[in-house]
Amino acid sequence: MLGLRVTTATKSSFAEQRTVSPLERVQHVLHANPILGPLAVLVLAVLAFSLVSGRFLSAANLGLVLAQVTVIATLALGQTLIILTAGIDLSVGAIAVFSSILMANMATGLGVPGALALLIGFVLGIAMGALNGLLVTRLKLPPFIVTLGTLSIFFSLNSVISRSETVRGADMPAIMTWTGDTFGVGGFRITYGSIIMLLLFAVFFYALGNTAWGKHVYATGDDIEAARLAGIRTDRVLLSVYTVAGLIYAIGAWILMGRLASASPNVGVEYNLDSITAVVLGGTSLFGGRGLVLGTLVGALIVGVFRNGLQLGGVDVVWQGFAIGLLVLVAVAIDQWIRKVRA
């Protein structure tokens, strides 16, 4: 059913028969269904932490976990698109934080209406993403170097424009922190930001799986030369991915302002690595061409569940990073192993 066994050859089929060991079978299943591994980790983590603490599975706590992962999940969505093309974005946190500072200062300092400030912020996020994309495609620089550079530049501009001052949410138009407002579903309190995040995942789940653009993103990350020979304009694909990621980060900035009820220039340093962590834990390969946005959602939830569960279990905060780091190493090792799947 999952193509584990090859049928006997008929006509000039290329099929051959071979016995498959149980371990190879697992490898094949994970290879064909990359979401299974992360899902299993998430389910096990939820089970384990619910045994450790009775409070873990309470509606209030689960709502909190979702609210806590919303920003990282959103940023990790943009990061996923870029990693699928075999790139990496170190400037994700910088773009998000800088966008939030720009939006907030436009609204409070220049008196721009809230909705317009958000819109301009989205456009600026797009521009920052496009700058990364242009540097990658035109100057042919490695994405790691490009985004390392723009990370520094955006954070520096961020400090200049914000004068290192936090803008309080109370001073902003209500719409700018609306993403932090909640509504009740049963016993759960869910933020509007979480809903926006889930909608974004739905959009890109569709776009990657059901449009030519999505196929081209995978093909470009898989083997850029092959994609080019097949007639795909890989530079355009890459530019579109970095640009769209910029928009996603700017929307993440809006969610961030709701979450913090402020726009602070001093957050976001950890977002770069956290977003990559979520992508990797979600089963997307850092080598490109392989992965699912839903995996990233699961990956972000794994990080959230671990942080929250370890806290409820009374584990010192300093050990949370240790646990997450361990998870990442295991995830990458498993990815390597899965990629060695035999034909």
Next chain:
Amino acid sequence: MSAQSSVESDPQPTAVREPVLQAKGLVKRYGPVTAIASGDLELYPGEILAVIGDNGAGKTSLIKALCGAIVPDSGEILLDGRRVQFRSPMDARLAGIETVYQSLAVAPGLDIADNLFLGREERKPGLLGSVFRMLDKKHMRSEAERHMSELGIATLQNIGQAVESLSGGQRQGVAVARAAAFGSKVVILDEPTAALGVKEGNRVLQLIRDVRDRGLPVILISHNMPHVFEIADRIHIQRLGRRATVITPRSHSMSEAVAIMTGAAEPPPPVA
């Protein structure tokens, strides 16, 4: 499988027939290096034309000019008697010339159907396609299955299987099927059996015959003399940047071909 019998009912290209694809006096220089001194080639309908030559004989450059990967400095290319100019591989593809590169140009992570339609995806009709850009996966899959089975590649386990889970021969099969499905005039194959074992190599040869038997003429670049002599209708021998001659597997032996290729023997006048 009718292909085996078709070897006997070999089409006889004659001078009366118009070539599908013709190169006349192509020249390509890179600074002081001459890659093609005088590129001439004729491909007739319904034939497999093998192109052989020593390393540096200019066969790769000649083929690259035909598939649009390089633009020759002078000379002309005629497709169905009409002069064409290719500025990119895409131009050649649009004109009906499909090339299977040695590097295969398949995306390993995508499935067979996706690879067959890579770069030419079909969208659903109506709003779903125009506004939501939704791919017509069902149609592409059924088309992919049809193309694969038409070529006698008995339906693989699953058309939705990732190409990387296939063997080398199966991958080659996907690449050839793609070329056959979209090539309306000519299919060019660059070393299609180079990376394959004996068994898989033979299957790919069979595939090439099937393509020819469906009416698409094939240009085959290969170093593998037994393969060339097994399936070629005519053999174009390239030497020192020009065509030394054209022979057939019946007119000459393998060792004679190699002798002409290396300059050890005088080239005979070309056939057809």
